[in-house]
Amino acid sequence: GSQTSGNDLTHGQEDGERLGVLTLIEPIGYVEVPMARTAPAVDGVVDAVWDAAPAVSTDVQVEGSPGASADVRLLWSGSALYALAEVTDPALDATNSNAWEQDSVEFFVDPTNAKSGAYNPVDGQYRVNFENAVSISGEPPVQDRLTSETSITDSGYIVEVAVELGYEPEPGQLVGLELQVNDATDGARNSVRTWSDPTGRSYQNTSR
Numbered sequence: 001g002s003q004t005s006g007n008d009l010t011h012g013q014e015d016g017e018r019l020g021v022l023t024l025i026e027p028i029g030y031v032e033v034p035m036a037r038t039a040p041a042v043d044g045v046v047d048a049v050w051d052a053a054p055a056v057s058t059d060v061q062v063e064g065s066p067g068a069s070a071d072v073r074l075l076w077s078g079s080a081l082y083a084l085a086e087v088t089d090p091a092l093d094a095t096n097s098n099a100w101e102q103d104s105v106e107f108f109v110d111p112t113n114a115k116s117g118a119y120n121p122v123d124g125q126y127r128v129n130f131e132n133a134v135s136i137s138g139e140p141p142v143q144d145r146l147t148s149e150t151s152i153t154d155s156g157y158i159v160e161v162a163v164e165l166g167y168e169p170e171p172g173q174l175v176g177l178e179l180q181v182n183d184a185t186d187g188a189r190n191s192v193r194t195w196s197d198p199t200g201r202s203y204q205n206t207s208r
C-alpha cells in the first residue's frame with residue numbers, strides 16, 4: 001500500500017508541478033567493435049587485419065567550415081582499443097605552436113564508459129598530429145597508454161593508434177570514445193570535426 005516516486009515525493013503527479021526534467025540531445029554515436037583475431041601492428045599501414053573492421057566518420061562539424069575529415073576503423077584485442085584513422089586533408093600544416101591547431105586526430109577514451117562528466121583519472125585525451133607528434137591530457141596512468149604511428153598518403157595522412165584501457169574487457173563491455181579531426185591551414189585551425197559530440201567539449205566532459 002506504499003508509494004515511491006522518482007521526483008515528486010508527494011506522489012501528486014496529477015497536477016504536473018513536480019515532474020523531473022529531461023533535456024533532449026543529439027544521438028550518441030554507437031558502433032560495435034569486433035575483437036581482432038590478431039592485434040594490429042601499429043605501423044601506420046592498413047594491414048589486412050583492418051579489412052573487416054567497422055568504420056565511423058567525423059561527420060559532425062564542431063568549429064569552422066567543413067575541412068579535413070577522417071574515416072576511422074576500430075578493433076580491440078586484449079586490454080587495448082585499436083584505431084586506424086584515414087584523414088582526407090590536402091594541405092598538411094603543423095606550424096602553429098598549439099598542438100590542437102595542427103593537423104591532427106584526437107582520441108578521447110573513457111575506458112569503462114563511466115560518462116562521469118569531468119575526467120576520471122583513467123580518462124584520456126590522446127592527440128596525434130600527421131608527423132606523429134603526440135600530446136596527451138590526463139592523469140599519470142594515461143600518459144603511458146598510447147602507442148601511435150602515422151604515414152602520409154596521396155589524399156592526406158593515416159594515424160594508427162593503440163590505447164591501453166587498463167583492464168581486459170569482456171565482449172559486451174561499453175567503452176566511451178570520441179574522435180576529432182583538427183584541420184590547420186597556414187598556421188590556423190579552420191575546421192574541427194567529430195564523430196559524435198557536437199559540443200566541442202570532449203576534452204573536458206566525457207558525458208557525450
Ligand code: CA
Nearest residue numbers: 089091103184
Ligand atoms: Ca590541413
